Amino acid sequence: MEGLSRDDATAVLASHSIEVTGDEVFYTGSPAETTVGVVITPRAGGEDVACLEGCTVREGDTATLWISLGALPGVGGQEVEAARATLTGAQLEVADEVIEQASDEIAQGLVIGTTEREGGGWWRPGDRVSLIVSTGPPLFEVPDVVGQTRDTAIATLEDAGFQVDYSALWTPFPDEITEVASSDPAAGSMLVKGTRIYIEITVSG
16 A cells, blocks of 8 residues: 555555545655555454554455655755744644754754654644754863973864964974963863964973
């Protein structure tokens, strides 16, 4: 049944004396207007049976088709209001509050995507969804390197993801007689990885 059109699935079931009494629609990875499942209601009573991979049916049972609406429209990279309009047009309820998340790929203020469906499974019209909005690249704290030698401070800052500048006058000096007096930006600053940090160096002792 999976992949059949609504009409073809109805015809197959009718050939086994199974009447289709309705359908439910979902956003799935399958093409729009194709069958992605069948739920059988036994004529004799009892619980409905989801026939996702085939099942036993009897004449007089009734069926509900699960029909694909195609993929849920993507909203990644859109402005928030455009994403709201897209999802509202897909008959989803969009939460007023957004979830903020850092992203290296999506610019600040644009939509990264949506939350997972509560309870899992396929999205369907009427579901409530939240937008995930980029705050821009993640920020990292500048470590405190005051009091460290030149080479140790450089290694500490580079390990934290930053680039380091200092006066070239200090290059020929042995590392053990150098001491970092300050950094700019200062320790504790929250910066994007790759930011250049200038360290002021003095003679230790």
